[in-house]
Amino acid sequence: MIRHTVVFTLRHKPGSVEEQEFLDEAKKLADIPGVKKFEQLRQVSPKNDFRFGFSMEFAGQAAYSGYNNHPFHVAFVRDRWMPEVEKFLEIDYEPLG
């Protein structure tokens, strides 16, 4: 199992229509084959200034690569993520031991 997470901040004003439209479009990433446990999250720790997170799981590297290379994901990154995300950090986990 690989858990792919990304924590990020949007360029949009908090609570704006543009923010909601971005999140709504991102929900469609859950439909890409191999994506499990897709979650949209609010980052709430005061110890960092990221505002949102996505989390999803893949059975293994083949499914993760299939997601990364899927046309919807490629287009989402190009057309929405790059212009609308101010900053982000990707963190991926596998079970330990």
Add this chain to the structure above:
Amino acid sequence: MIRHTVVFTLRHKPGSVEEQEFLDEAKKLADIPGVKKFEQLRQVSPKNDFRFGFSMEFAGQAAYSGYNNHPFHVAFVRDRWMPEVEKFLEIDYEPLG
């Protein structure tokens, strides 16, 4: 639900006895009342240089505060975390919407 996560790197040599002892001791955090879904994880993305992660969930802020203030957690942070962790980032999530 609050998901508390921390991604970190130890000062210890990878694969060392000291690394394993730190992780073994940290497993006991799962026994603090209110801690659910405790996980020890390996950070595997090449896009950051953190090496491990812990994730746990709390029903709400009261349980999270109870964990933070629990004597075992306070002692773990003082005696193990501060001297043995090189760098870390805490990320906390709540469900969005």
